[in-house]
Amino acid sequence: MLYRPLSRVFSLTAALLAAAAPLAAEAPKKYSQAQDMAYGAVLYEYFQGNYFDALSTLLVARERDAIKVHSDNAALIEGGISLGFGLRQRAATLFEQQLQNSDGDSETDARLRRVAWQKLAELNYLQGDWPLAAEQLQKSGAASESGLELNLALRRGDFAAAEVALKAKSLSLEQRVLGNINLAAALAREGQLSAAAARYTQAAKLARRGDDSKEMRVLADKAYTGAGYAYALQEQHSEAMEAFRQVRLQTPWARRALLGLGWSAINSGQYKAAVDALQYLVDNHGDSAAAREAMVALPYSYEQLQRPGNALAAYHSAEQHYHAVLTELEQLQNSIALTEFAAADGVAQRYGWLQLAEAPPLVQDNRRYLRPILQSDKFQLRLSELRDLRQLSQVIEAWQEKLPHFAHLIDARAQRHQTIVENYHSAQFDQQMQIAEQQYHQLDEFLGRIEKDRDGLALLAAQESEDSEMLSLLRRAEENYKVLEKAGRARESQGKTLARARGILLWQASEDYHHNLWQQRKQLLKLDEQLHQAERQRRNTDLVARRAPQLNRLHAQVSEAGPQLSAQRAAITRAADLIEASIRKDVIAELQRERSQVQQYMAHSRLAIARLQDAAMQAGPAAETQEGGEDE
Secondary structure (H helix, E strand, C coil): CCCCHHHHHHHHHHHHHHHHCHHHHHCCCCCCCCCCHHHHHHHHHHHCCCHHHHHHHHHHHHHCCCCCCCHHHHHHHHHHHHHHCCCHHHHHHHHHHHHHHCCCCCHHHHHHHHHHHHHHHHHHHHCCCHHHHHHHHHHHCCHHHCCHHHHHHHHHCCHHHHHHHHCCCCCCHHHHHHHHHHHHHHHHHCCCHHHHHHHHHHHHHHHHHCCCCHHHHHHHHHHHHHHHHHHHHCCCHHHHHHHHHCCCCCCCCHHHHHHHHHHHHHHCCCHHHHHHHHHHHHHHCCCCHHHHHHHHHHHHHHHHCCCHHHHHHHHHHHHHHHHHHHHHHHHHHHHHCCCCCCCCCCCCCHHHCCCCCCCCHHHHHCHHHHHHHHCCHHHHHHHHHHHHHHHHHHHHHHHHHHHHHHHHHHHHHHHHHHHHHHHHCCHHHHHHHHHHHHHHHHHHHHHHHHHHHCCHHHHHHCCCCHHHHHHHHHHHHHHHHHHHHHCCCCCHHHHHHHHHHHHHHHHHHHHCHHHHHHHHHHHHHHHHHHHHHHHHHHHHHHHHHHCHHHHHHHHHHHHHHHHHHHHHHHHHHHHHHHHHHHHHHHHHHHHHHHHHHHHHHHHHHHHHHHHHHHHHHHHCHHHHHHHHHHHC
């Protein structure tokens, strides 16, 4: 059964977070929500399954020291995601640091330490580092509560310790069944077939006594199949046949059980039972490896039943089948040599990382020949790693395409910056500033004189209104009156009219004096604010000018990123090519192994055909007629 280590990694993180959650309740202050925005963003990406973005956000936040309240939980998340990305040393360092920071006195700290060590032990066991897994399991203090102790004992070959671990009351029924199956397999590898058969039988009985779930029925089938082969290797063929008959025909183990039943029947002389089992296997699972082996065992059974005609027909059928298989295997091997095992699809599915990859359609469609390697954890992990490298190469390629745009944006910003600086440092701007300052000082002095002399008419003249126009007309009329008066042509009535008009305007100016003065003061304040704003803008421009080297550095970084990305992509491509070559080599080796096996079957079939034909020729026509009658 394939395990899914990456899903286990992230369930580990969830378990650690669950263990760490009560820390908030025991702290002096209880939080109902994330107190650090960066930590909240990390949690959002993490629980969305966007582990790459979560890790990136977390690393950036750590560089900026943006996570203060939830630093412990953040470290746990980083450790879990690091494990998912294969950064085992980094993850171990983070977990070690967190576990060392916990004094272990409180119940929560003890639970956190227990879960951390136990999950780390499970992960290292899956990675094949059994000594480290054993050490971490002991540190957890939960060795008696985990089925991992049994598996570690089996890896050490310590069957006595495995027996003790199997009796732990904390083990679930499923763990007991699997434990007995694993112990039986280990005993069989050591040649202790009798003990192995007993353990397989015990596992099958436990599975039968359990719930009637699909998983338990499959485990029972697996246990009965193992027991059958253990008995068969001890030449206890009756017991083997009985065990094989317990396996359901609709189970994945049916093909191996039918083949084992056929050979056990042959070895015990029950050739009719062998024919029944082998013929059913060939008819219903003809594309399987077990059926290909059955095709040479079936005609042998016919021979033993003294039915040479049936045997010869079965051998011919087997030969034709093997010839077709060899042709197909040769074509498949040629196609595999050109197959991309993780072809780029043009879209980098970043959030699809850390999931097991699917084999190419060509491999999937020919699983009847490649089932052993498809069920290999090593193959699945390498295929996932290859897929992730291809996708990462796509991400880098996308960044390479963006770099010219970034450079263009930086250049445009630099040009805009230069234009702004030049505008605010030009002679025209300075001249405008001087004119504005002069206007301000003139207005300020004018208002000072107005307030000192309380000259309402002067203030009125500065306004844009009908009264100011009347005052302008009055002043021109008075000037004309003076000219007429010097010439002796002025009349007294004209002078009285002008005096009356001046009096009216003077009275109006007195009435509107404060209003008009306030309007002028507003204009002065507005002009003052414009001067200050212009000065602030100048200072900001000077600040931007001083920061100009940052744009240069940014442009330099973008320029440097190009070769760096090219080098990284080249390194990723080399690594991916090596992995793909390794996968292709193993697949081709599996095909060659299958081809060699089929060639042996074909050679055996052809030899048997020649032998039967030779025997028929020596026996003569009478024997052939008699044989035909018997076969009928």
